[in-house]
Amino acid sequence: MIPKKWDKEADVVIVGFGGAGAASAVTAFDLGGADVLILEKAPEGKEGGNTRIAAQGYLNTSSAEKAAAYLKALCGPRTVPDEMIRVWAEEMCLNNDWLAGLGGDPQEHQHQPEGIEFPDLPGSDCVHKFHDGPTYGYSLTWKRFESLVKERPIPIIYETPARELIQDRTTRDILGVRAENGGKSFFVKARKAVILTCGGFENNQEMIRKYLPGLPYCYASGTPYNEGDGISMALAVGADLWHMDNYAGPSMALKVPEIPTTFSMQALHFSKVMPGGMIVVGPDARRFADEKFKTRHGKVLLNGAWRPLPIQCPMYMVFDQTMMAAGPLYNKTPNRGWTAVIERYDWSDDNSAELEKGWIKRADTPGALAKIIGLDPEALTETVEHWNALAEAGKDTDFGRALMLAPLKEGPCYAVELSPSMINTQGGPRRNEKGQIVQPDGTPIPRLYSAGELGSIYSYLYQGTGNIGECLAFGRISGRNATAETPWS
Numbered sequence: 363m364i365p366k367k368w369d370k371e372a373d374v375v376i377v378g379f380g381g382a383g384a385a386s387a388v389t390a391f392d393l394g395g396a397d398v399l400i401l402e403k404a405p406e407g408k409e410g411g412n413t414r415i416a417a418q419g420y421l422n423t424s425s426a427e428k429a430a431a432y433l434k435a436l437c438g439p440r441t442v443p444d445e446m447i448r449v450w451a452e453e454m455c456l457n458n459d460w461l462a463g464l465g466g467d468p469q470e471h472q473h474q475p476e477g478i479e480f481p482d483l484p485g486s487d488c489v490h491k492f493h494d495g496p497t498y499g500y501s502l503t504w505k506r507f508e509s510l511v512k513e514r515p516i517p518i519i520y521e522t523p524a525r526e527l528i529q530d531r532t533t534r535d536i537l538g539v540r541a542e543n544g545g546k547s548f549f550v551k552a553r554k555a556v557i558l559t560c561g562g563f564e565n566n567q568e569m570i571r572k573y574l575p576g577l578p579y580c581y582a583s584g585t586p587y588n589e590g591d592g593i594s595m596a597l598a599v600g601a602d603l604w605h606m607d608n609y610a611g612p613s614m615a616l617k618v619p620e621i622p623t624t625f626s627m628q629a630l631h632f633s634k635v636m637p638g639g640m641i642v643v644g645p646d647a648r649r650f651a652d653e654k655f656k657t658r659h660g661k662v663l664l665n666g667a668w669r670p671l672p673i674q675c676p677m678y679m680v681f682d683q684t685m686m687a688a689g690p691l692y693n694k695t696p697n698r699g700w701t702a703v704i705e706r707y708d709w710s711d712d713n714s715a716e717l718e719k720g721w722i723k724r725a726d727t728p729g730a731l732a733k734i735i736g737l738d739p740e741a742l743t744e745t746v747e748h749w750n751a752l753a754e755a756g757k758d759t760d761f762g763r764a765l766m767l768a769p770l771k772e773g774p775c776y777a778v779e780l781s782p783s784m785i786n787t788q789g790g791p792r793r794n795e796k797g798q799i800v801q802p803d804g805t806p807i808p809r810l811y812s813a814g815e816l817g818s819i820y821s822y823l824y825q826g827t828g829n830i831g832e833c834l835a836f837g838r839i840s841g842r843n844a845t846a847e848t849p850w851s
């Protein structure tokens with residue numbers, strides 16, 4: 363329904379103030395001074411989305427030809443149109459120039475070869491990962507993007523989630539957005555176009571069950587505000603969807619009701635070695651994987667094909683007194699992740715506060731622990747004894763774990779319930795090489811664009827830093843095409 367009165371208007375209306383929103387806004391503003399407005403769901407102080415709490419790396423590829431070959435290989439059996447791959451590859455080479463041209467300070471990560479996630483795929487040596495400024499992490503690349511927006515007269519309206527796209531039923535043009543502000547509808551007219559940059563469906567359990575195979579639930583390590591709103595809004599105006607089952611996960615993490623996002627356990631980090639014995643078991647009290655395996659953003663090679671790490675729900679990390687006494691189970695350094703950077707939960711140094719809260723359970727024996735957490739006591743006792751024998755023999759013949767091969771010895775023993783956790787989802791409305799959201803027949807929905815992880819190009823495998831790289835690349839593409847539209851009024 364077209365409102366009789368609009369509460370605000372602008373040439374280009376951007377939905378979501380993360381990396382893709384920032385790149386779109388700055389581009390649209392700088393090209394011909396389009397009048398740009400950003401709607402943001404989170405309250406001021408919690409904006410920035412996953413971009414703000416990410417590890418802060420972005421991809422800048424060294425050769426468009428190699429980047430195209432690498433992306434094509436990453437797509438595996440999922441084809442993405444060649445034209446999309448070409449545009450992505452060309453634009454990905456320009457991220458540093460764009461940022462430096464605006465006064466940024468692109469710095470290449472150290473340990474570059476380790477950053478290539480699939481070195482055996484063609485073109486992989488095009489991967490170069492950057493961040494802004496001398497230090498990596500701590501929201502610093504985001505702070506640069508944020509300051510680029512804030513140094514321009516671009517209004518940001520916080521706590522105003524977009525709820526609906528307003529479409530001319532005859533021409534199908536998108537004319538604006540119905541948002542909510544203070545519990546009331548808030549109509550924003552977009553004279554030229556709307557760009558959806560409101561992230562994925564990391565926090566929408568219904569969409570998770572519907573689109574992510576085999577996951578009864580999953581929690582996010584990033585912003586809790588990405589709830590798939592862009593998917594619902596785009597579907598309602600006739601958009602096609604793509605890459606809905608592709609996500610960066612799962613990992614195994616602690617989720618408690620008091621905090622919306624997950625805590626990653628230090629002992630489960632692929633490279634962190636903690637003293638003491640630790641295993642993870644499923645609902646049958648048996649181990650099911652190498653707990654220290656380095657996945658490729660959640661994917662593991664199974665029978666020759668990359669698939670999401672098979673996990674169980676629920677899962678329990680079971681460990682001994684030596685590990686309990688070795689320091690905090692959680693790394694609270696505010697380097698990345700919503701819980702550490704924004705929530706700033708102050709985990710106790712000796713884990714005693716979390717034991718007191720019941721996040722950690724304790725018992726004298728594995729059998730007694732099993733009774734507390736609802737597992738079969740005999741099975742857990744047997745699993746611990748079996749693991750101890752493997753650890754003492756120095757070889758995990760069950761799952762090939764190579765790190766922290768220590769038995770659970772000193773009592774009492776402890777458990778933390780783990781949930782599947784993810785970094786982000788890649789699916790959403792399908793876009794074309796101009797950044798336009800398209801219908802199932804491939805024709806664009808007039809005046810509707812997107813960028814970022816909402817309908818990302820990544821269909822199967824994912825190269826780390828590719829998401830923020832894509833926010834910049836498609837943020838620029840959508841920003842310049844949106845601003846080139848002729849106003850409808």
Ligand SMILES: Cc1cc2nc3c(=O)[nH]c(=O)nc-3n(C[C@H](O)[C@H](O)[C@H](O)COP(=O)(O)OP(=O)(O)OC[C@H]3O[C@@H](n4cnc5c(N)ncnc54)[C@H](O)[C@@H]3O)c2cc1C
Pocket residue numbers: 377378379380381382383401402403404408409410411412413414415416417418419420421522523524525559560561562583584585587588589591592698699700784785786813814815816826827828829830831833
């Ligand atoms: C812990 C972690 C580490 C990561 N590290 C990296 C990394 O180093 N490099 C990399 O490339 N990728 C990384 N990623 C992934 C990457 O951060 C994201 O894919 C990317 O930042 C997404 O950017 P975006 O602009 O599309 O969405 P976001 O940055 O998530 O921004 C979306 C914004 O939209 C807002 N929003 C949501 N719904 C609405 C609505 N209805 N109306 C208005 N606003 C709305 C949200 O509040 C949010 O501010 C990481 C992710 C996590 C969680």
